[in-house]
Amino acid sequence: MIKLDLNNLEAYYNRALNYMAKGKKIDALADARHTCSMGYQRACPLVEQLQ
Numbered sequence: 291m292i293k294l295d296l297n298n299l300e301a302y303y304n305r306a307l308n309y310m311a312k313g314k315k316i317d318a319l320a321d322a323r324h325t326c327s328m329g330y331q332r333a334c335p336l337v338e339q340l341q
Contacts, residue, residue, distance in 0.1 A: 299330035306336060315340055 309318035325333035
């Protein structure tokens with residue numbers, strides 16, 4: 291749960307994917323950017339895709 295562990299980058303990445311699936315591009319981009327900037331490389335292509 292993100293509330294319990296703000297550094298759980300996999301949780302942010304998964305939430306970004308869920309937001310994207312629901313059509314919430316702005317929320318997905320915010321989570322993907324945060325995750326990528328913290329070093330979770332799997333999220334960086336998602337940022338590019340959403341921009």
